[in-house]
Amino acid sequence: MKKINSLLLCILLAATAGVQAQQLVSDAEMENIRHLKTDWPDLGRFREANSIAGFPAPGENRVVFMGNSITIGWIEHRPEFFKDKPYINRGISGQTTPQMLVRFRQDVVDLKPAVVVILAGINDIAGNTGPSSLKMIEDNLASMCEIASANNIRVVLCSVLPAWDFPWNQGSYPASKIRELNQWIKNYASEHQHIYLDYYSHMADERGGLRASLTYDGVHPDAEGYRVMEPLLEQAIQKALGN
Numbered sequence: 001m002k003k004i005n006s007l008l009l010c011i012l013l014a015a016t017a018g019v020q021a022q023q024l025v026s027d028a029e030m031e032n033i034r035h036l037k038t039d040w041p042d043l044g045r046f047r048e049a050n051s052i053a054g055f056p057a058p059g060e061n062r063v064v065f066m067g068n069s070i071t072i073g074w075i076e077h078r079p080e081f082f083k084d085k086p087y088i089n090r091g092i093s094g095q096t097t098p099q100m101l102v103r104f105r106q107d108v109v110d111l112k113p114a115v116v117v118i119l120a121g122i123n124d125i126a127g128n129t130g131p132s133s134l135k136m137i138e139d140n141l142a143s144m145c146e147i148a149s150a151n152n153i154r155v156v157l158c159s160v161l162p163a164w165d166f167p168w169n170q171g172s173y174p175a176s177k178i179r180e181l182n183q184w185i186k187n188y189a190s191e192h193q194h195i196y197l198d199y200y201s202h203m204a205d206e207r208g209g210l211r212a213s214l215t216y217d218g219v220h221p222d223a224e225g226y227r228v229m230e231p232l233l234e235q236a237i238q239k240a241l242g243n
Helices: 002-039 047-053 069-077 097-107 122-126 134-150 175-191 223-240
Strands: 063-067 087-091 115-119 154-158 195-197
Touching: 047 097, 063 069, 063 097, 069 087, 069 223, 097 134, 115 134, 115 223, 122 134, 122 175, 134 154, 134 175, 154 175, 154 223, 175 195, 195 223
Parallel strands: 063 087, 063 115, 115 154, 154 195
Antiparallel strands: none
16 A cells, blocks of 8 residues: 555656646746737847947948847857957847848847848748748848838848758758748849848758758857858958948
8 A cells, every 4th residue: 555655646746747847838938928929029139239339430330230040149159250340240049030120120220330231031931930931031131121221221131041951840951942042132132232142152061951060050050150151241241331
């Protein structure tokens, strides 16, 4: 009987622990849902930082980086790239182009940059905020470019980085969609006198994935990946500035 009672106690404790664990997950999910409902584009993320940044100093060629985790990850892996430069990073992990479009005025236009660098689209393809067609991504990118141009901000429009699959959405195999989107980005940039920045051809492997030597998870660059990107970016910025 003691053995049976002990076994029942173990089962009860395990069940209780399971319920508690479920509740923790549920609480985290609910917090995320609440955040999406109250600030879906995450306008609160950089509101204070934007206020502190203020307007550019006289003669300052400010550059704002609009993007997702690949953009904000630059600061973690290669912080020295941004040191003593008029570069402002406004990447938010996980974001898609509709979220960026909503915050584009606050996080780009209101900072009065000379140049905006737009690197976006991979999370749309991954379905981070729901199903998204290439046309939807293209329309959002075009809208950001149009807003920039209307405010005399020169545009560097980046190719989407290669990816064979997504760790968080396995089985997607987005390589063909990325190639198609990049062709549109290249054509759009040419037609509208924007600078096209081709990361893809410098970073793709033979199957259309991100080269293993440049990434830690197949999607995000590591420090070596950013080292490949940096001179390409600097050249594009100088070209956008007319230098």
